[in-house]
Amino acid sequence: xxxxxxxxxxxxxxxxxxxxxxxxxxxLEGVGCKLLIAKNGNGALAIAGKARPxxxxxxIMMPDIDGYEVCxxxxxxPATAGIPVIFLSALGETEDKVKGLKLGAVDYITKxxxxxxxxxxxxTHLTIHRLxxxxxxxxxxxxxxxxxxxxxxxxxxxxxxxxxxxxxxxAHYETSRYAGGDYYDIIExxxxxxxxxxADAEGHSAPAAVLMAMTCALFxxxxxxxxxxxxxxxxxxxxxxxxxxxxxxxxxxxVYDAGxxxxxxxxxxxxxxxxxxxxxxxxxxxxxxxxxxxxxxxxEIEIPVTEIKLMPGDRFLVYTDGLSERFNAxxxxxxxxxxxxxxxxxxxxxxxxxxxxxxxxxxxFALDHPADDDQALLLGIVE
Amino acid sequence: xxxxxxxxxxxxxIAIKGRLDADSxxxxxxxxxxxxxxxxxxxxxxxxxxEYLSSAGLRVLLSAAKEMRRREGKIxxxxxNEFVKEIFEVSGFQSLIPITDSxxxxxxxxxx
Numbered sequence: 001x002x003x004x005x006x007x008x009x010x011x012x013x014x015x016x017x018x019x020x021x022x023x024x025x026x027x028l029e030g031v032g033c034k035l036l037i038a039k040n041g042n043g044a045l046a047i048a049g050k051a052r053p054x055x056x057x058x059x060i061m062m063p064d065i066d067g068y069e070v071c072x073x074x075x076x077x078p079a080t081a082g083i084p085v086i087f088l089s090a091l092g093e094t095e096d097k098v099k100g101l102k103l104g105a106v107d108y109i110t111k112x113x114x115x116x117x118x119x120x121x122x123x124t125h126l127t128i129h130r131l132x133x134x135x136x137x138x139x140x141x142x143x144x145x146x147x148x149x150x151x152x153x154x155x156x157x158x159x160x161x162x163x164x165x166x167x168x169x170x171a172h173y174e175t176s177r178y179a180g181g182d183y184y185d186i187i188e189x190x191x192x193x194x195x196x197x198x199a200d201a202e203g204h205s206a207p208a209a210v211l212m213a214m215t216c217a218l219f220x221x222x223x224x225x226x227x228x229x230x231x232x233x234x235x236x237x238x239x240x241x242x243x244x245x246x247x248x249x250x251x252x253x254x255v256y257d258a259g260x261x262x263x264x265x266x267x268x269x270x271x272x273x274x275x276x277x278x279x280x281x282x283x284x285x286x287x288x289x290x291x292x293x294x295x296x297x298x299x300e301i302e303i304p305v306t307e308i309k310l311m312p313g314d315r316f317l318v319y320t321d322g323l324s325e326r327f328n329a330x331x332x333x334x335x336x337x338x339x340x341x342x343x344x345x346x347x348x349x350x351x352x353x354x355x356x357x358x359x360x361x362x363x364x365f366a367l368d369h370p371a372d373d374d375q376a377l378l379l380g381i382v383e
Numbered sequence: 384x385x386x387x388x389x390x391x392x393x394x395x396x397i398a399i400k401g402r403l404d405a406d407s408x409x410x411x412x413x414x415x416x417x418x419x420x421x422x423x424x425x426x427x428x429x430x431x432x433x434e435y436l437s438s439a440g441l442r443v444l445l446s447a448a449k450e451m452r453r454r455e456g457k458i459x460x461x462x463x464n465e466f467v468k469e470i471f472e473v474s475g476f477q478s479l480i481p482i483t484d485s486x487x488x489x490x491x492x493x494x495x
Contacts, residue, residue, distance in 0.1 A: 202438045203405070246446050250438070250474065269474040292475035296445065301478070325437060331402075333435070372405060373437075 005032035005126055012036045012053040014044040014070070015088070016062040020111070024057065024088070027115040031122055041065035045073055048080050054129055055122060060089040060100070068103055075104040082132075084125050088113065146178035149209050153179055156216045158186055164194055164380075165258050170351035172359060172377040180374035181208025181249075182320045183215055187226065192258045195226045198270065198378055199251040200320040202293070208374075211249055211295070215240065229253045229266035230303035237268070237294045244295025251294050252318055261382055263316060264307045269293030271321055271336070276344050278313025283344040285336060310382045315354060317343055322373030326362055329369045334362055351379045386411050388418040394425045394493055396486075400432035403440030411443045419447065424456030425493045429486050431462035436470050448480045461489035 011033050015021040021037055028035055036051055038044040041064045048056060056074070060067035067087060074080040084107075087100040092110040100108050106125055109118060153175075161169045171184060181201030189195055197219055201211035218239050219226075226232045232253045240249055250269035256262070265273060267290030276283040288306035291299055310316060319339075326334045342361040348354040355377055384407035385400040395418050403411055419426065426447060430436075444460065451458040460482045463471060471477060483489040 200438075202442055245449075246442060248438075248442070248445070267475075269476075272473060290473075290475050292479050296479065321438065 004130070005123065007032065007034060009054040009126065009130075010034040010036055010051060011122065011126075012038060012044065012047055012051070012056045014038045014041070014057065014062075014067070015059040016040055017059075020059070024118075027113075027118055028122060031119060031126075033126070041067070041070045044070050048074055048083065049077065052079065053083060055125055056083055056085045057088050057118075057122070058085055058105075060087055060091055060096070068099065071100070071103045071105055084129050086121065086125060088118075143178065146206060149179040149206060150175065153209055153212065156213060157184065162186055162188060162194070164256070165192065166261070166383045167194075167256065167258055168351050168381045168383060170355050170379050172355050172375070174371070174376075175204070175374045176322070176371045177205050179206055179209035180204055181212050182322065182374040182376035183212045184376050184378050185216065185219060186378075187219075189225050189227055189255065193227070194256045194258065195232070196254045196256065196318065196378060197232075197251065198318045198320065198376060199249055199294075200270065200322070200374070200376070201249045202247045204372075204374055207247065211240070211244060211247060214243060215249055215251070215294075226253070227255060229255055229264055229305050233266050233268050233291070233294065233303050234299060237299060240295035241297060248293040248295040250320075252290075254318070256380070261310045262307055263310060264305055266290070266303050266305050268303070271319060271324060274317040274319075274336075274340060274343055275308065275310075276315035276317075277311070278315075279311055281344065281346070283315075283340040285340070312382050314382045315343060315351070316380045316382075317354075317377065318379075319377040320373075320375060322371060322375035323358075323362060323377060325373060326366050326371055326375070327369055328366050334365050338365065351381050354381070355379055384411065386414045388414060390421075390423070393423070394427055394490065395419070395421075395423045396427045396429055398429040398432070400434075402435040403433060403443065404435060404437040405439040408437075408439040408443050411440070412446070415443060415447050419450055424451065424454050426451055426456065426458045427486065427489045427493060428458070428460045429462060429489075430460055430467060431464075431486070433463065433467050436467045438474070441471075441474060441476060444480060445476070457493050459483055459489040459492050461486045 013024050036047055038047050041062050058067045071085050085105045086107040087105050088109050090111045097108040107121055181204050184198045187195040199215050201208035218236055252267045252270035254263050254265040265288050267288055269292055272285040275286050289304040291303050324336050342357040345357040348357050384402055388397045397418055448458050462485055
């Protein structure tokens with residue numbers, strides 16, 4: 001193996017016998033690292049905590065605290081837990097070796113040792129440790145970048161939901177891993193009408209976040225007033241077809257007329273909207289024909305638009321499938337039928353209360369099983 | 384998920400069992416891609432034992448359908464259970480990829 005050790009790396013040698021320590025020192029002088037020494041267990045712990053060496057060669061039988069105990073303490077302290085430990089001992093029985101390895105040591109060398117073997121093993125473990133550190137650094141870097149993406153993404157969502165006369169709104173948005181692919185937006189049209197968009201990029205994390213941001217930009221650059229739900233989906237699809245492959249984006253666009261209290265809906269692959277009808281104390285999925293998701297190919301058919309009249313007390317819910325497809329530990333999904341129940345929770349009076357009831361129900365179902373997809377909900381209640 | 388494939392009378396049959404979701408779709412994608420490496424123009428997915436299909440799974444089926452379209456070939460999904468069929472229909476995919484109730488009727492569609 002090529003020796004890439006550097007002088008910024010250090011190895012701590014621990015032995016209570018000065019002669020052994022000297023032989024070990026001379027053996028490793030050529031490996032290219034700084035060598036630190038400790039003559040007993042307490043000294044080893046003090047130096048390891050301070051200097052954070054890249055490798056520790058540890059004798060077992062020492063007068064103060066033995067090597068096993070030193071190793072145990074090193075592995076317990078977060079600052080030193082990651083430092084690889086090699087035991088060097090005259091105890092050559094299998095159970096001694098197993099005991100050492102079980103305590104978290106990476107290797108075990110029996111004394112008297114062959115210098116070449118010690119050098120080879122030291123080099124191997126230094127390389128492994130270095131690669132492990134590199135992977136960890138890259139992971140930190142990547143996570144940091146995704147956090148930045150996530151921050152940008154949050155800024156793309158509406159900062160504050162609009163005040164709509166006679167229609168109270170609330171939203172919930174969470175991503176499963178930093179950045180996500182869900183998106184919702186509300187835009188004011190003329191004559192007391194409002195446009196609602198909810199969309200979900202297939203997949204999650206960075207690739208989904210790119211599609212989400214594109215959809216946001218496209219929607220806000222819509223050339224006219226987005227009054228016609230079918231035209232809005234045609235427009236988004238036309239543009240997303242150029243970039244989305246092999247992925248796609250489900251979307252639902254609805255226009256709410258606050259004067260007439262009607263909702264006109266076009267749906268591309270998104271789950272069916274849910275409605276709670278107050279007069280019947282009943283929640284149901286709105287049967288609304290749709291088209292396949294955005295970004296696959298142009299629609300050669302007319303996109304169906306479903307219109308529904310809402311009444312005072314009615315609740316209108318759109319959501320992404322990260323919610324209905326939230327799993328529990330047994331592998332069951334939450335599902336649409338379960339979702340209808342908290343939507344109809346009688347005691348909830350504000351849309352925030354209803355969303356809280358839904359999220360509590362979902363969490364109770366999933367228990368500690370984490371979400372593996374992004375979840376977005378948008379809910380309105382007619383006053 | 385379990386995925387198997389075989390070729391008979393010029394039809395590549397791919398059977399998917401269990402859950403086709405974000406976790407299993409990379410493996411399914413690989414197998415489907417390999418199955419379509421030959422010059423085949425007729426592909427049948429036997430989904431009779433498919434329990435769950437997520438959007439990542441839909442993407443795998445979609446890419447196979449797109450590939451068949453490029454080749455001017457035919458593709459059919461067969462024997463979907465009610466739950467999977469509903470996912471398929473609500474998401475609008477039935478207008479992109481034909482489905483049939485049974486493997487036999489799928490073979491008929493491909494042979495016509």
